[in-house]
Each structure stands twice: as structure tokens, then as C-alpha cells.
Amino acid sequence: MTALERHYRRLLSAYPRAYRRAHGDELLDVLLESAAPGRRVPPLKEAWGLLVGGVRSRITHQATGSAWEDGLHLGVTAVAAVNLAALLPYAGALPLWTLLSALALLAILRGHLRAAFPLTFVTGVKAVGLAAGRQPFDVTLLPVHPNPLADRALFQDSDPALVAAGYAIVLIGLVVLTSLRRPVRARSWWWWAAVVPAAWAGPEWMAQETDYPISLSRLAVEAAAFGLGTVAAYSARDLRWALASSIYLLMVSGGLVLHADALTRQHLAYAGILLLLAAAAAFAPFRQRRHCLD
Amino acid sequence: MYFVLTALRAGPLHGHAISKSIRELSWGRVQPSVGTLYGILERLNERGMITVDREETVNGRSRRYFRITPEGQTLLEAEAMRMQEAAALVLRPSGA
Numbered sequence: 001m002t003a004l005e006r007h008y009r010r011l012l013s014a015y016p017r018a019y020r021r022a023h024g025d026e027l028l029d030v031l032l033e034s035a036a037p038g039r040r041v042p043p044l045k046e047a048w049g050l051l052v053g054g055v056r057s058r059i060t061h062q063a064t065g066s067a068w069e070d071g072l073h074l075g076v077t078a079v080a081a082v083n084l085a086a087l088l089p090y091a092g093a094l095p096l097w098t099l100l101s102a103l104a105l106l107a108i109l110r111g112h113l114r115a116a117f118p119l120t121f122v123t124g125v126k127a128v129g130l131a132a133g134r135q136p137f138d139v140t141l142l143p144v145h146p147n148p149l150a151d152r153a154l155f156q157d158s159d160p161a162l163v164a165a166g167y168a169i170v171l172i173g174l175v176v177l178t179s180l181r182r183p184v185r186a187r188s189w190w191w192w193a194a195v196v197p198a199a200w201a202g203p204e205w206m207a208q209e210t211d212y213p214i215s216l217s218r219l220a221v222e223a224a225a226f227g228l229g230t231v232a233a234y235s236a237r238d239l240r241w242a243l244a245s246s247i248y249l250l251m252v253s254g255g256l257v258l259h260a261d262a263l264t265r266q267h268l269a270y271a272g273i274l275l276l277l278a279a280a281a282a283f284a285p286f287r288q289r290r291h292c293l294d
Numbered sequence: 295m296y297f298v299l300t301a302l303r304a305g306p307l308h309g310h311a312i313s314k315s316i317r318e319l320s321w322g323r324v325q326p327s328v329g330t331l332y333g334i335l336e337r338l339n340e341r342g343m344i345t346v347d348r349e350e351t352v353n354g355r356s357r358r359y360f361r362i363t364p365e366g367q368t369l370l371e372a373e374a375m376r377m378q379e380a381a382a383l384v385l386r387p388s389g390a
Contacts, residue, residue: 023332027332030328049326050329057333
């Protein structure tokens with residue numbers, strides 16, 4: 001295998017696995033046939049074309065099946081990831097509950113919704129109990145101190161109602177999806193990569209004394225996810241990403257409303273960015289067509 | 295899209311031949327990357343403007359030959375007509 005072929009094979013991984021399996025060799029054949037003799041590195045134009053083509057192909061692949069079922073599953077996945085992120089900095093003190101929360105997310109990601117329900121339910125009861133200062137299932141020494149990911153005790157500033165809302169959204173979504181008795185798609189493993197920055201309390205950008213801190217890393221990962229959703233909605237003219245963003249915004253707005261008296265400019269900027277991206281995802285599918293393939 | 299359909303009017307072609315044909319038809323002005331070309335081919339195929347005529351294996355790799363469908367031909371002619379009318383607005387003798 002030549003260096004050029006190796007580079008092209010790496011770039012082709014931007015395409016979904018099913019597409020690569022069916023047509024990867026065909027694209028590679030054309031790429032190598034079009035290459036100038038002695039070339040070792042792909043031209044920038046070809047590399048960019050493969051990356052954009054791969055992302056577009058992934059979006060097209062995602063935008064199949066029922067938009068509202070898939071959008072609901074996507075929204076539920078995002079909220080379940082945040083539920084896990086809330087426990088992750090306290091995994092040392094709560095290994096069992098963090099593990100159960102991770103298993104709930106795993107079950108949701110792989111589409112095992114019936115298994116996800118009890119896992120989410122028991123983790124939710126424990127989390128809401130701890131937020132309310134109660135001890136369901138087992139005894140936990142309070143306050144629960146964090147590992148280096150966070151700088152505050154577990155649920156130090158969280159309202160139990162807000163913790164309950166996060167789990168309720170996931171549970172209601174799971175009930176709806178399970179009642180349809182149709183399989184849902186398995187989701188990307190990249191969701192695990194989003195959990196750590198969502199759990200991290202840094203870098204600081206809000207005043208230390210705020211009652212409702214939102215980390216810059218969390219804003220970055222949420223804005224990136226919402227931004228990807230907007231691009232996908234624009235490209236595929238599909239509303240599933242707007243639905244998922246709206247479900248996630250339900251949880252975010254609950255937190256902002258509960259802390260309405262302590263909101264700062266940064267909170268408003270945070271809410272504004274997510275709201276703007278969610279609105280863009282909702283309107284993008286209705287954009288004017290430029291040509292027959294648009 | 296326009297050049298891809300125009301290239302396929304000559305008969306079924308595979309990806310590399312389509313790319314070469316586009317370059318010739320556009321006098322070298324249009325040279326889509328392979329990723330862009332296959333994105334267009336997949337979308338045209340999904341919308342029934344082109345179809346896979348046959349598959350061949352060359353050097354151990356499968357190669358699809360695409361051909362234009364009657365719907366694609368109609369669309370291409372409509373697009374050509376639209377462009378001709380648009381060009382006529384500018385190019386026809388003044389006062390005509």
C-alpha cells in the first residue's frame with residue numbers, strides 16, 4: 001500500500017462504515033487514478049472534498065426513519081449524558097451509582113430502551129434523594145466531595161426539582177419510545193467523549209460566588225453539539241435535530257428559571273447561544289431551494 | 295449537477311470517466327473533487343435522475359457505471375432552457 005493510498009483510506013473514514021464498505025474501494029480507485037504520478041500526499045482540495053462528503057453522507061444516513069422518534073431518542077440521549085456528567089466528578093464516593101448511570105447511557109446509546117428504564121429510574125431516585133438530603137437505597141456520607149473535575153460538593157447548589165426534571169425527561173422519553181415497539185438506531189460512541197467536558201467545572205468564566213455555575217467546557221460541548229445539529233438540519237432539511245435541541249433546552253431552561261434571581265450576563269449569553277442554535281435548527285429545514293438537488 | 299448529467303448523456307460512465315468528461319465539457323473550469331463528485335452522484339441517484347447501469351470489478355475493486363434516466367434527461371433539458379432564456383435577456387440585440 002502506497003503512502004497516498006494510506007492517506008486516502010484514513011480520509012475515507014469520514015464516511016459512514018456502511019458506505020465505506022459498499023463504495024469505499026470505488027472512491028479510492030477514482031482518487032488514485034486521478035492522482036499525479038509520484039504524489040505521496042492528497043491535494044488539499046481532495047482531502048477537503050472527502051471530509052465534507054463524508055460528513056454530508058453521515059448526515060444523510062442519520063436523516064432516515066421517523067424524524068420525531070429519532071429526535072426524541074437523540075434528546076433523551078443528550079439529557080442522559082448530562083445526568084451522568086453530574087455524577088462523574090463524584091465517582092470515587094458513588095462508584096455504584098455512577099456505574100449505573102453510565103450503564104443507563106450505554107443502554108440508551110445502543111437502543112436497549114427497556115434495560116435503560118430501570119437503570120435510569122434507580123439512579124434518578126438516588127440522585128434526587130441526595131439532592132434533597134435523603135438516603136435512598138444506601139447510606140452516603142454528605143456532603144459528597146468531588147474529584148478534580150469539579151470544585152463543589154455534589155448537588156451543593158442544585159434544586160432537587162431540577163435533578164428530578166433531568167431524570168423525568170429521560171424516563172418519559174423512554175416510556176414513549178418503548179410504547180412504540182419499534183427499534184431505535186444505535187448512537188455514536190462519541191457521546192462518551194462529550195460527558196467529560198460536560199462534567200468538568202473549568203475553565204472559570206463565571207463569578208465564584210454564583211449559585212448556579214455553568215462551566216465554559218460545558219458551554220463549549222453543548223454549543224458544539226447544537227451547532228452540529230443546526231448544520232445537519234440545514235443540510236438534510238430535517239427537523240429531528242430541532243426536536244432533540246428543544247428537549248435538551250427544556251432541561252436547561254428549568255435550571256435557569258429555578259435560579260432566575262441569581263442569573264448573570266454569562267447565564268444569559270449561555271441561554272442565548274443555545275436558543276439561537278436551536279431556533280436555527282428549527283428554521284433551517286424550511287430554507288429556500290437553490291437548485292433541484294438542494 | 296448540470297455537468298454530471300451532461301456528461302452522462304453520452305452513455306453510461308464510471309466516476310473517473312465522469313470527472314474527465316466534466317473537465318473537458320467545461321474547458322477545465324469545473325474540476326470537482328472526488329468527494330464532491332460522489333456526493334452529487336449519490337444525490338442524483340437517490341432522486342432518480344441517474345441510475346446504476348452496471349457494476350464491474352477492475353483491479354479487484356468494484357466500479358459503478360451510472361446512466362441518466364428519462365427524468366434526469368427532462369430535468370437537464372429544462373435547466374438548459376432556463377439558462378438559455380436567462381442568457382438571452384443579456385445577449386439578444388438591444389431593441390429586439
